[in-house]
C-alpha cells in the first residue's frame with residue numbers, strides 16, 4: 594500500500610515496512626520513548642527501548658508494520674501483532690534468550706526519571722507474560738505507534754491507526770489494544786479522540802485502551 598501526504602514542504606508517505614527501515618525505526622522508538630519525548634542517553638544502552646517496544650515486532654510479523662517516510666528516512670511507524678497470546682509464546686522462545694544475553698544486568702541509575710527504570714525495562718524484555726491483559730478475547734491484537742516531532746500533528750497518527758485497523762480487520766481480528774505511559778497525556782488525548790475506550794483492567798499506573806477494528 595502507498596498513501597501520500599504533503600506537509601510543511603516535505604512529502605510524507607505511509608507505506609509497508611521494509612527491512613532497510615529497521616535502524617530508523619529503532620531511532621524513532623528511542624527518540625519518542627521518554628513519555629513521548631527523546632530518551633537518547635537515558636538508559637545505559639540506547640538499544641534497550643527499541644529491543645522491547647519495536648524490534649521484536651518487526652521480526653515477528655513485518656506485514657503488520659507500516660512506516661511514514663519523508664523520502665530519505667523513516668519518521669514514524671505503527672507496529673502491530675494480531676494475536677498477543679501467540680506473540681508472547683514466540684517472544685519467550687525466540688526473543689527473550691537473545692535479549693537476556695545482550696542485557697544481563699541493568700545499568701547504573703540515570704540522573705533523569707524515566708517512565709521505566711532500567712530494571713523494569715530488562716524485566717519487560719524477559720517476561721513477555723506482562724502482555725497477557727485480561728481483555729485479549731475481545732482485543733487480541735496490540736500496537737505501538739510513534740512519530741518524530743516533525744511528523745506529528747498532521748493527521749498521520751490517525752491514518753496509521755486506520756491502516757493497521759484495516760489490516761487487522763482483513764484478518765478477522767475483532768479488536769486492538771495498547772498500553773500508555775501514564776505521564777503521556779498527549780497520547781491519551783490522541784487515543785480518546787480516535788474513539789479508543791479505557792478497558793476494565795486499566796489502572797492509573799498502567800492505562801489500557803482498546804478499539805474494535807470494524
Ligand SMILES: CC(C)(COP(=O)(O)OP(=O)(O)OC[C@H]1O[C@@H](n2cnc3c(N)ncnc32)[C@H](O)[C@@H]1OP(=O)(O)O)[C@@H](O)C(=O)NCCC(=O)NCCS
Pocket residue numbers: 625628629630738739740741744745746747748749750751752772773774777778779780782783784786787
Ligand atoms: C501520539 C501520536 C502518535 C499522535 O499522532 P499525530 O499524528 O500527532 O496525531 P494526529 O495529527 O493524527 O491527530 C489525530 C487527532 O488526535 C488529536 N490529538 C493528537 N494529539 C493530541 C494531543 N496531544 N492532545 C489533544 N488531541 C490530540 C488531534 O487533534 C486529531 O484530532 P482531529 O483528527 O479530530 O483533528 C504522535 O503525536 C506521537 O507519536 N507522539 C510521540 C510518541 C508517542 O507519544 N507515542 C504514543 C505512545 S503510547
